[in-house]
Amino acid sequence: MYWSRLFIPTLREDPAEAEIASHRLLLRAGYIRQLAAGVYSYLYLAHRSLRKIMEIVRQEMDAIGAQEMLLPALHPAELWQESGRWDLMGDNMFRLKDRFGRDLCLGMTHEEVMTALARGELRSYRQLPQIWYQIQTKFRDEPRPRSGLLRVRQFLMKDSYSFDLGPEGLEISYQKHYRAYCRIFHRCGLKFVAVEAHSGAMGGTESHEFMVPADAGEDSIALCTQCGYAANLEKASSRPVPPAVADPDVEAAPEEFPTPGRKTIAEVAEFTGLPESSLIKTLVMVVRGEPVLVLLRGDHALSQTKFEAAVGTSEFRPAHPDEVRQWLGADVGFVGPVGVRGIPVLADEALRGRKNMVCGANRNDYHLRHVTPGRDFQAEYRDLREVVDGDTCLRCGSRLEVKRAIEVGHIFKLGYKYSESMGLRVLNEHGREVPVIMGSYGIGLERILTAAVELYHDEDGMALPVSIAPFEAVITPVNRADESQWAAAEQLYNECRQLGLDVLLDDRDERAGVKFKDADLIGIPYRVTIGRKLAEGKVEIVERRTRATEEVALEQAAGRLQEKVRQQREWLEQQAEAAVSQPAATVG
RNA sequence: CGGGCCGUGGCGCAGCCUGGUUAGCGCGCUUGCUUGGGGUGCAAGAGGUCGUCGGUUCAAAUCCGACCGGCCCGACCA
Structure with a gap:
């Protein structure tokens, strides 16, 4: 793509309303624009990044045998009344009426709709297990939208639902998701931790959240520095530090x-x-x-x-x-x-x-x-006490840390809550009707992007992982008026494209400084600078995150770039592999 | 739900307290020249119902009221 033809509205100055880094940078870099409180437009760059995130999510979901669908966002009230959540969700649910006065709502999540679909179609245990998923917009009327894309009223979610015959089946579906989620977040370049969590309005028994430790996060988690115990603060238990002084050892009445x-x-x-x-x-x-x-x-x-x-x-x-x-x-x-x-x-x-x-x-x-x-x-x-930093781990006696974190995924064992309230039953092998056991599993797609920006940015802008950056590399001819530089840039651009690289060509007639600043801001992992070294037939490959610079011959630049991108991707893949072969102690 | 702050060209702000020519500044934008390795310089331009409605006044961006919108903090901390 030629930068001069793209809509990438970068800002020189920080937008006044943005506090946290990701919000500020996503606005400045021209990824997003706000439409209303907690409602954002995703412009070209954000959309490109989100598409890459979705692609990773799809690959990993497909890999565990999940089937992608797309369900409505507009739901009839009756379904939510059946599950009892029409009232439970309160003001968090966007509600509306159609022209006949019928109550409808915008989907906050899809347990009801998925269960309704399943009960109409699933008849036999032979059809189980099933895992169904979708990538779709969710609506939640948050009491206080904030922090840019971190807490919004409309967002993209990958949500999946598993249907199994019994607890053993659910355990398998749950584990599949747990591993798929680890792979997804690793491939997206996130540093995360899976924590025991509270099920909240979703109901059910067991649940885990996938948390990216970051100061901007809105959740708090407790982490054991030794044994790997990790839990949402809502759920965490610990041994408190002993009282600062011992109680007086006297026999005395109040x-x-x-x-x-x-x-x-x-x-x-x-x-x-x-x-x-x-x-x-x-x-x-x-x-x-x-x-x-x-x-x-x-x-x-x-x-x-x-x-x-x-x-x-x-x-x-x-x-x-x-x-x-x-x-x-x-x-x-x-x-x-x-x-x-x-x-x-x-x-x-x-x-x-x-x-x-x-x-x-x-x-x-x-x-x-x-x-x-x-x-x-x-x-x-x-146990009524909230864990505090410095408490003692109940499992191993080491020190617990409390950190802020961004929730990027959450998986739930729902049990029979929805199948019983909504009548989802199949015939088992004895010909008897039994309720289906369910799980539900969500990933906040923009939160992956947001968390990545929180994790990887500096004074000059973002430095996104190669797997989710809107482009893998940007080619920057320093002087657009220099014919030889321009010819080299176009040549390199075409070579990169032929190698399958996702590259952006900064063909704008701007000074070098402007182009460098913009490239840094939007966070493309690699930049190829074509400038004065071209006289010696050389160009520079600069890594955004480290600023490490390598000079290579123009003819070898495309190949070398491909190599670097591949190495980065392989490294992420190795992280994912390692995670899956070593399931966390907190699971199961 | 409680509290605080803010709405002035696309963005960031000043002006408001103490009402009074044609509402300024920086960035961005347009045109021309210039420059060409980290937001180049010069010149000429375009662009604003001062959030909305109402009130006070001879006169309102400025004072008063209501409303709308946005941001932040808190919502157990006794």
Whole structure:
């Protein structure tokens, strides 16, 4: 392609609204333009890159026997009502009515539609297993779209669905996806980790997320530096670091003491001179309209997902200040579990066995000391605490790290949730009707691109992996007016094309600096500079990421370039192979 | 859902507080010349309902109100 004929609207200056690197660079490099909050147009370069990503995804999905389809994005409400998710999805679902007033929605995901398709067609266990997939636009009305392409309201997803006769079959389909996903992300050049995850609104039992550690990410993950344990923070468990000081070894009853105006854990700790780990943090939650006390060590935080699991519902919220006053007779900041009647108390495991701690006295401006769980109050112990950086791994005792990460893929064992609610059954070998067990598996395609930009960029722009860059190389004649340079450039361009290389020819009548800057910005992995060295019959091959420069004879340039591209691709392929031959410890 | 910030040629911004000629600047764009290895220089141009609606005023980009749009932070941290 000739650059002068292409629409690549690069910007010299950073767009004002973009904060994170990928957003800024994708805008500046002319990959994307915003249409509305969380809605983007993918221009030529982005589309080229996404096509390459899709091609990798297709190859790997096809390789595990998955069949590509394309299902509607417009769904009738009835399907979602059947699964119970019409209400569950709430405001996240785009809803609309047709001219007859019938309720419709835009697809956020396709469990319902796939299940509906399957129940109409699958009759016999002999037809199983099946893996069906599509690459399609999904719509989610996010409460807060942000960070460029990281959290958007319309995006491309590869979603697949497996149908098996029983758990063993599902396990196989799940493993196939796990490996295919590892291959896909490696081939796209991403550094990622597969983590245990929470199933959320998808339902089901087991699930893994594929996470690319990056500061711009919106998820947090816990990683063991030694044994490979990895989990979404929502799900992660750990052994907490011990309390900063040991509990006083005395036999003493709870005793009130004044703590005027000290409401927060930090204030009470400072006032008493005790570390936060010697305090009990008391949260008042409202679960289905009823109060619940939640106790944590002062330096710990409540995990919402663990709490949700503990109470068995997502219908909970922190209590309002007046509710706290009404139920406990004191303001937020001075409440505690001692003497409380008729309100269930959930305590985090980290409080088990502690003694002589400090908590609120249920009297304003007072706390209690010498409070011993089990003696001074009763509680149901659960793991409710969010893992923090520096905790100890439950498996191996090493140190856990907490990092930000971008979720690029998520796989779920759905079990029988949809087949039972929607009536997907087949006859087994005994002629009996049995529900089909399902899995669902998603990849966010633009997130692969976004994560790659977050991972691989510098001051000058992006440096994309060769497998997903919009072009493999750009040929840059330094001086467009120089006839010999131009002739050499066209010659090299044609040779590259004949070798099957995906090259861009920068034929613009611009100064060298402009062309170099643009090439750096849009992140093409290799640039061939045709300039003053041409007098000696030589051109330069420059690697974008390292700036490593190699001089080669013009006649050998195409071959050498092909070689470099091939080496890069082979390296990515080796990563993929290695990943598959060494399945992660977290699987299965 | 709570909080903060921002809407002025394609992009980045100034002007607004203290209302008053023809609304500026840089980049980009067009034309010509120039230059030719990291966003070249010179010259001449084109391009703006100042987000929308309403109000105040002799007069509104500027003051007031409502609305629309966008960005950021938070949404357990007691």
